[in-house]
Amino acid sequence: MSHQKVLSSKFNMSLGFIPVIISILLCEFITQDISIYIGTGVGLLLCLYAWRFKGMHIPQIMLYSTTGMLSLLSLTTVFIPNYCPRFMFPFTLEISAIIPPLIIFLNRKRFLDYHTAQSNKSCRQLFAQGAEAAIVSARVVLIISILHFLIVLLAILIQHPLGDTTLFILFRLAPPTVFILSIIFNQVGIHYFNAVMKHTVFVPVVNKKGDVIGKAIAAEAINKKNDYINPVIRIAVAAHGMLFLLPRPQCTTLEKGKIDLLMEGYLLYGENLEQGATRILRQVLPTAPLSNLYFNFMHHFENEATNRLIYLFTLDLDDDSILCNEAFKGGKLWTFQQIEHNLKRNFFSHCFECEYEHLKSIIKTREKYKEI
16 A cells, blocks of 8 residues: 655745744844844755755745845845834844745745746656645744734734733744744644545556556545546456356446456555555455466556556456355356357446457466366
């Protein structure tokens, strides 16, 4: 079984607010201009660290935005060292730092489309994921900041003038807390996502040649039958020159009640054909000999209800006693004459009717060689 790759902390774009947090904390001990210079320097070092690897990397969009904002403030402090009251400096940095997230969030569709349309196909997915993570981070920090601003407005309306303790909490303690909470909430979100994905099953998306071009959640693939091609393994059980067939379950979404092969299932993402066929066989017939399982051919099957690339296997049984199972209600061994008498009568599944002539030829050939 294959699972979604676990997201790392690199997708926590709120970590890009670390330079702002550093500047806000330092301004309690040193001058405003020096604290901004240090925060800018930290931001530049983190940007260089993010770019240290050549080739593909996750764009740290929020870090670049924050560092750019601090760089502009650094230029401002060259000409106006103390451009705002000391107690308002953390609050001013908070307002400045949320401007880039606000722009990103208000233009999120255009922002995401731009990063998804990168010309380099190998980087396109990482850029799209980085853009999505930046939008999530922007949403979180904006929600927390808006709550902070509302509390400030309410405090001003209720208590005027504000006391020293209130000023300290609202304008000096709250700003770094906004960004720290943003980091924490994003990390919790990543942890929750990983926990959910750990139990999510994926199936490959393939082309007609069988090349894997993507993946989809298995539960969604069932409901999006014609949006893309999924690989399906089907196993025909043969014994004594006959085929074991049974009605398709009533709970299935495709041709329920039609007579079909015993075994069918999706190939899972990350599995090879042998692993997938073995898994399906062991689920249905745990005691069947793997040595008698053969891959026969691949074919593309598409109609108004489904779009599949089918890998057809046959299982040859010398002892058909394992087929005497209550779970196979309505199942029996069919001769080719019985099958042909019911073909084209809306009795068998469409897929089986497409495969029948090939199966008949394969089984007859094997039976002939057994006689030699």
